[in-house]
Structure formats: structure tokens, C-alpha cells
Amino acid sequence: MKDESLQHRFASDEPIFSIEFFPPKSEAAAKQLLRTAEEMQAFDPDFVSITYGAGGSTRSRTLKYARQLYEDYNYTVMPHLTCVGHSRDELIGIVRDFKEAGLRQIMALRGDPPKGETDFKAHPDGLHYANELVELIREYFTDCAIGVGGYPEKHLEAPSFEVDLLNLKRKVDAGAHFITTQLFFDNSCYFAFVEAAREIGINVPILPGLMMTSSLPQAQRFCEMGGSFLPPELADALETAGEDKEKGTEIGLEWSFQQARELLEKGAPGLHLYILNRTKPAATLMQRLKSAGFYTA
Numbered sequence: 001m002k003d004e005s006l007q008h009r010f011a012s013d014e015p016i017f018s019i020e021f022f023p024p025k026s027e028a029a030a031k032q033l034l035r036t037a038e039e040m041q042a043f044d045p046d047f048v049s050i051t052y053g054a055g056g057s058t059r060s061r062t063l064k065y066a067r068q069l070y071e072d073y074n075y076t077v078m079p080h081l082t083c084v085g086h087s088r089d090e091l092i093g094i095v096r097d098f099k100e101a102g103l104r105q106i107m108a109l110r111g112d113p114p115k116g117e118t119d120f121k122a123h124p125d126g127l128h129y130a131n132e133l134v135e136l137i138r139e140y141f142t143d144c145a146i147g148v149g150g151y152p153e154k155h156l157e158a159p160s161f162e163v164d165l166l167n168l169k170r171k172v173d174a175g176a177h178f179i180t181t182q183l184f185f186d187n188s189c190y191f192a193f194v195e196a197a198r199e200i201g202i203n204v205p206i207l208p209g210l211m212m213t214s215s216l217p218q219a220q221r222f223c224e225m226g227g228s229f230l231p232p233e234l235a236d237a238l239e240t241a242g243e244d245k246e247k248g249t250e251i252g253l254e255w256s257f258q259q260a261r262e263l264l265e266k267g268a269p270g271l272h273l274y275i276l277n278r279t280k281p282a283a284t285l286m287q288r289l290k291s292a293g294f295y296t297a
């Protein structure tokens with residue numbers, strides 16, 4: 001997998017499968033991440049991504065685990081990078097570090113304001129929007145595959161869906177190769193988003209992001225954070241599970257399976273799973289999708 005470029009992989013007929021990790025903050029969490037990395041090898045993801053948090057410490061943690069996932073587990077690794085708190089020169093340095101580590105794909109993001117702040121403030125010598133980061137990466141790392149974030153239900157700060165879509169187009173025009181979406185539980189949002197994007201000339205692959213929820217409070221929290229709609233049928237089903245984690249997981253999995261099935265049947269280029277560093281739901285979902293003939297690997 002390592003030798004095939006992501007752009008090449010996106011061009012093939014077989015649907016993409018990718019998973020997202022976050023850098024752990026404790027020894028126990030690090031062990032869980034590495035265990036999951038090992039267990040998910042059985043499903044041969046096309047790439048794994050690793051998020052980038054606010055503040056300087058994640059700079060080293062994202063790189064550390066990106067390197068480990070690449071070197072020890074042979075994954076195609078896409079570290080995320082955000083503009084938060086970084087000058088342009090620092091961002092160039094981080095991009096160089098990724099490049100020197102052998103990583104050839106980056107998820108380019110603006111990032112959220114740090115905790116406790118409501119508005120994004122760029123570093124005085126930094127970048128204001130993700131399209132500027134895409135431009136910068138293109139300048140310093142010409143053979144890098146660049147992913148950007150897309151919001152089927154509109155980015156929370158955007159004044160309208162249409163304005164947000166035009167801003168998404170800026171990222172693609174700056175050189176992004178594909179879009180990964182914010183999580184959603186209602187496929188109709190994704191299909192409408194893809195259609196609207198195509199209408200304004202956004203022609204890169206739009207990889208749907210799915211999360212397998214396990215409880216109503218968790219689903220509500222994620223929907224609130226990302227501005228996603230929580231379908232009442234899902235909310236009601238999760239409510240019946242109450243504190244029963246196993247039942248909640250089963251309900252979340254069944255919902256994700258039905259979402260994934262419809263997305264792939266109707267032509268989505270693959271799936272990106274927000275796995276929260278856990279194996280079981282993602283592995284079960286992939287197993288079911290394989291049994292249903294959606295993935296052959």
C-alpha cells in the first residue's frame with residue numbers, strides 16, 4: 001500500500017477504506033491506540049489519519065504516532081495539520097518534518113479556536129483559512145496528497161451552506177486532492193452536499209465520514225460539536241438502550257451499516273471511519289460490509 005499514491009488509489013474502482021486515530025495522552029491510551037493499529041491491519045485500510053490538536057504539544061505527538069503507524073505498522077499515514085497558534089514558518093517546518101518522516105499525504109485544516117475562545121484568531125504571522133494552508137503545502141511539498149474537511153450540514157461558523165461551499169471550492173482550487181466530510185448520521189445530507197459541490201465545479205472525491213455511536217449522550221455530543229443532524233429514529237433507538245452499552249453499540253453499528261451500505265451503493269468513493277482509537281465497532285462494521293460484498297480485501 002505504501003508505494004501507491006492516494007490520488008492513484010482514489011482513481012480505482014474499489015472503494016476506499018480509511019480510519020482516523022487521535023494521538024493518545026496517557027500510557028494506557030497509547031497502548032490502546034497501538035493495539036487497535038495492530039488489529040485493524042486485518043482490514044488493510046487504504047490510509048489511516050491521525051488528528052492534530054490545539055497547542056504545541058500535539059505537534060510532536062501527531063508526528064510521533066504518525067511515524068510509528070507508518071514505520072511499525074506499514075500504514076499509509078495522513079497526519080492532520082491545523083493553523084492554530086502557528087506562524088507560517090512553523091507550519092513550513094512541520095510540513096518538512098512530515099515529509100522527512102516519509103509521509104506523503106496531509107489533511108490540511110484551519111482548526112478550531114483554543115478551548116474557552118469562540119473566534120478563531122490567526123497567529124500574527126500565520127494563516128487564516130485552510131485554503132492558505134493547502135497553498136503552502138503545495139508550495140513546499142509538491143508530491144503530497146492533500147485532503148481537506150467538508151461539511152455536508154455546513155460549517156458551524158459559515159453564514160450559509162452556499163457560502164461554505166464556495167469556501168470549500170477555494171481549498172480545492174488551491175490544490176486539495178480530496179475532501180473528507182464531517183460525521184453525519186443522515187445520508188441525505190451527504191448526497192445533497194455532493195450534488196451541490198459538483199454543480200459549482202468541485203470535482204474531487206468526497207469521502208463520507210462515519211462514526212459508530214454507542215449511546216444517546218455520545219451521539220448528541222458529537223452532533224452538537226459538528227452541527228450534525230441526529231435523526232429522531234436513531235435518537236429514539238439509542239434512548240431505549242439507556243445505560244446498556246452493548247445494546248447501544250449494536251444500535252449504532254446497525255445504523256452505520258445501513259448508512260455505509262446506501263452510501264457505497266449510491267456511488268460514494270469509500271468510507272472514512274472515526275473510530276475513536278477503538279477496534280471493535282470498526283472491525284465489526286468492516287466484517288459485515290465484506291460479507292455483503294462491498295469490500296474484497
Ligand SMILES: Cc1cc2nc3c(=O)[nH]c(=O)nc-3n(C[C@H](O)[C@H](O)[C@H](O)COP(=O)(O)OP(=O)(O)OC[C@H]3O[C@@H](n4cnc5c(N)ncnc54)[C@H](O)[C@@H]3O)c2cc1C
Binds near residue numbers: 148159164170
Ligand atoms: C475530516 C476532518 C478532520 C478534522 N481534523 C481535525 C484535527 O485533526 N484537529 C482539529 O483541531 N480539528 C479538526 N477538524 C475540525 C476543524 O478544524 C474545524 O471544523 C474548523 O473549525 C474548520 O477547519 P477547516 O479546515 O474546515 O476550516 P476552513 O476551511 O478554513 O473553514 C473555516 C470557516 O471559514 C470559512 N472560510 C473558509 N475559507 C475562507 C476564506 N478564504 N474566506 C472567508 N471565509 C472562509 C468557512 O466557510 C468556515 O466557516 C476536522 C474536521 C474534519 C471535517
